[in-house]
Amino acid sequence: MVIVKKTYKDQVIDHIYQMLLADQLKPGDRLKESLLALEMGISRAPIREALKELMTLGLIDYKPQIGNFLPVMTPKQIIDSYTTRGVLEGYAVMSASEHFTRQDLERLDRYVDVMGQAARDGEHKQVVDIGGEFHDFLVARSDNQQLLEYSSRLSMKLHVLFFKHWGMLYRPDEIEQRHRAIVTSIKAQDKTRIEQVVRNHYVETGTKIVAVQALSSVTVI
Amino acid sequence: MVIVKKTYKDQVIDHIYQMLLADQLKPGDRLKESLLALEMGISRAPIREALKELMTLGLIDYKPQIGNFLPVMTPKQIIDSYTTRGVLEGYAVMSASEHFTRQDLERLDRYVDVMGQAARDGEHKQVVDIGGEFHDFLVARSDNQQLLEYSSRLSMKLHVLFFKHWGMLYRPDEIEQRHRAIVTSIKAQDKTRIEQVVRNHYVETGTKIVAVQALSSVTVI
DNA sequence: CCGTCGTCGAATGTCGACATTAGACACATT
DNA sequence: AATGTGTCTAATGTCGACATTCGACGACGG
Numbered sequence: 095m096v097i098v099k100k101t102y103k104d105q106v107i108d109h110i111y112q113m114l115l116a117d118q119l120k121p122g123d124r125l126k127e128s129l130l131a132l133e134m135g136i137s138r139a140p141i142r143e144a145l146k147e148l149m150t151l152g153l154i155d156y157k158p159q160i161g162n163f164l165p166v167m168t169p170k171q172i173i174d175s176y177t178t179r180g181v182l183e184g185y186a187v188m189s190a191s192e193h194f195t196r197q198d199l200e201r202l203d204r205y206v207d208v209m210g211q212a213a214r215d216g217e218h219k220q221v222v223d224i225g226g227e228f229h230d231f232l233v234a235r236s237d238n239q240q241l242l243e244y245s246s247r248l249s250m251k252l253h254v255l256f257f258k259h260w261g262m263l264y265r266p267d268e269i270e271q272r273h274r275a276i277v278t279s280i281k282a283q284d285k286t287r288i289e290q291v292v293r294n295h296y297v298e299t300g301t302k303i304v305a306v307q308a309l310s311s312v313t314v315i
Numbered sequence: 316m317v318i319v320k321k322t323y324k325d326q327v328i329d330h331i332y333q334m335l336l337a338d339q340l341k342p343g344d345r346l347k348e349s350l351l352a353l354e355m356g357i358s359r360a361p362i363r364e365a366l367k368e369l370m371t372l373g374l375i376d377y378k379p380q381i382g383n384f385l386p387v388m389t390p391k392q393i394i395d396s397y398t399t400r401g402v403l404e405g406y407a408v409m410s411a412s413e414h415f416t417r418q419d420l421e422r423l424d425r426y427v428d429v430m431g432q433a434a435r436d437g438e439h440k441q442v443v444d445i446g447g448e449f450h451d452f453l454v455a456r457s458d459n460q461q462l463l464e465y466s467s468r469l470s471m472k473l474h475v476l477f478f479k480h481w482g483m484l485y486r487p488d489e490i491e492q493r494h495r496a497i498v499t500s501i502k503a504q505d506k507t508r509i510e511q512v513v514r515n516h517y518v519e520t521g522t523k524i525v526a527v528q529a530l531s532s533v534t535v536i
Numbered sequence: 537c538c539g540t541c542g543t544c545g546a547a548t549g550t551c552g553a554c555a556t557t558a559g560a561c562a563c564a565t566t
Numbered sequence: 567a568a569t570g571t572g573t574c575t576a577a578t579g580t581c582g583a584c585a586t587t588c589g590a591c592g593a594c595g596g
Contacts, residue, residue, distance in 0.1 A: 100587095101379065101549070128577070137551045138578090146367035158322065159557060159578065174461040178403075181462070185402045240395040241402070244465050321557095322579070349547070358581045359548090380548060380587055 102136050106144035109134060114153075114164075114254050121166040121255055125154070152251045167255065169304040176300025177293075179248040183229065184292035186236035186245065187276070188285050193235055202228065202277045210270030221269065226253070228273060232292075256303060264302070272298070323357050327365035330355060335374075335385075335475050342387045342476055346375070373472045388476065390525040397521025398514075400469040404450065405513035407457035407466065408497070409506050414456055423449065423498045431491030442490065447474070449494060453513075477524060485523070493519070 109130075113119045125145065127138045134141075145162050148154040155165040167175070194202075205228040212220040226249075233245050272295055279288045330351075334340045346366065348359045355362075366383050369375040376386040388396070415423075426449040433441040447470075454466050493516055500509045 103549080126577070139550050139552095142578095143363075143367070143549085146364070146370075149367075150371045160559090161577070171460065174459040177459060178461040178465065181402060181406045182399070238395045238398060239392065240399040240469070244399065248461070324579080347547070360580050360582095363548090364579085381589090382547070 102134075102140035103143040103147070106130065106134060106136075106141055107147060110144065110148060111254075119164055121164045123164045125162045125164070127162070151247055153254060165251075165255065169307065172252075172256070172304055172307075173297075173300040175248055175252055176296045176303070179245060179252070180293040180296030182241055182245040182248070183233055183296065184289040186233050186238065186241050187280065187292050188289040190235040190237070191280055191283060191285060191288055194280055198231075198235070199277065199281060202231065202280070203274075205231070206270060206273045206277060209273060210266065213264065213266035213269050221264070225269075225273075232276070323355075323361035324364040324368070327351065327355060327357075327362055328368060331365065331369065332475075340385055342385045344385045346383045346385070348383070372468050374475060386476065390529070393473075393477070393525055394518075394521040396469055396473055397517045397524070400466060400473070401514040401517030403462055403466040403469070404454055404517065405510040407454050407459065407462050408501065408513050409510040411456040411458070412501055412504060412506060412509055415501055419452075419456070420498065420502055423452065423501070424495075426452070427491060427494045427498060430494060431487065434485060434487035434490050442485070446490075446494070453497070 110119075110125070119125075127141045127145070130141045131138045145154050145156070149156050149162075152165070155163045157163070205224055209221055209224040209228065212224060229249070230246075233242060236242060275291050276288075276295065279291045331340075331346070340346075348362045348366070351362045352359045366375050366377070370377050370383075373386070376384045378384070426445055430442055430445040430449065433445060450470070451467075454463060457463060496512050497509075497516060500512045
């Protein structure tokens with residue numbers, strides 16, 4: 095039996111997620127409480143609840159007395175966010191490096207194989223999905239809940255707000271090689287290197303996204 | 316002219332902060348909306364707003380359909396939080412290490428001097444305050460806003476929820492020496508060591524707090 | 537005596553209306 | 567024309583009441 099959504103608030107959150115993923119919302123857009131309430135046929139109270147919850151995840155930029163907006167991140171903020179994620183994930187993977195079993199490593203290698211093939215085939219969405227699974231799998235090996243929380247928040251935020259730019263970001267061989275390097279460093283049990291490799295991965299990713307954003311003349315503040 | 320608080324929500328947040336700092340609230344306590352509303356002579360709406368905002372900072376544990384509570388952290392969660400803060404602050408300080416001026420370093424040394432003296436004098440509150448300033452000053456040198464945000468959230472959370480345990484945590488010479496080591500590593504411009512020293516500082520702090528908590532037979536889940 | 541079930545109370549979830557404020561627009565003044 | 571002021575509108579902030587749900591307590595049955 096499927097658990098059905100109970101509170102309106104949760105339905106509102108789903109609604110906003112779907113609009114985000116369907117590209118019906120873009121950074122800078124305003125989310126009017128009354129409009130959302132009208133759309134969903136409910137009052138503003140649960141809308142406000144939902145917006146506050148999304149604020150917690152950093153997906154909503156709330157300005158008192160003014161309104162709620164989708165965050166517009168400057169290139170610097172994007173790079174900072176990716177860097178921070180790299181720092182968190184680097185430590186997570188490093189500190190959990192001994193806990194990876196042979197099966198784990200095989201699985202990671204398979205992720206990279208599939209990702210590389212998808213990249214060569216131009217299956218951008220699949221590349222992104224596998225990439226997400228790869229990193230989630232990595233981080234999940236850490237038993238530090240606090241680290242995981244912040245890491246996944248950043249992941250979610252960056253994913254939702256910049257998903258659409260991904261298709262232009264990588265060269266197939268490069269993305270495969272970079273992820274392979276992470277697996278290799280884990281196999282080698284070289285803690286210092288593991289942390290460094292993961293960090294660099296994110297710093298490079300952030301830098302590339304910003305470069306792409308500039309090229310495609312997305313508004314940059 | 317002083318800016319006065321405008322919205323009730325902000326007043327509620329202040330009210331809760333004061334209760335926290337005055338030890339009128341302890342981990343596990345329930346925060347009833349209707350009671351707070353009655354206390355402050357306002358309706359429940361701004362109370363809910365305030366609680367949601369504090370949730371963002373991790374200071375409120377919200378359980379749907381049940382209520383809002385002050386988080387009860389397990390020893391593991393405390394250690395995890397301190398570790399995470401160490402990872403973030405370690406990177407922040409390391410990456411900003413070149414930006415410390417001679418004046419900055421002198422100031423840091425002075426913080427440590429005063430802290431050491433306060434510790435020897437048994438001025439626990441002063442030790443905590445100076446320690447906070449010391450770390451804030453360190454982290455503020457990073458120009459990564461995302462890092463700063465998470466770091467200060469953790470700082471706030473740990474401060475508010477465990478402030479009262481600090482008095483029992485350190486030996487005067489030890490706390491001075493540990494902070495001095497951070498300054499020394501910055502002076503030496505040894506990036507690897509900087510990051511390591513800051514991390515260790517927090518890991519040790521977390522471990523000690525948990526030890527103290529166990530000793531003083533605070534409820535541990 | 538113990539476990540299950542139903543009732544009840546109190547707290548959170550939601551509602552619609554009103555109060556207040558920020559931003560836009562038009563107007564007056566220089 | 568540019569600037570400052572005042573009004574107006576639409577959005578957020580707050581309110582009190584009602585709906586719904588969770589947890590406690592006690593009655594009932596084994």
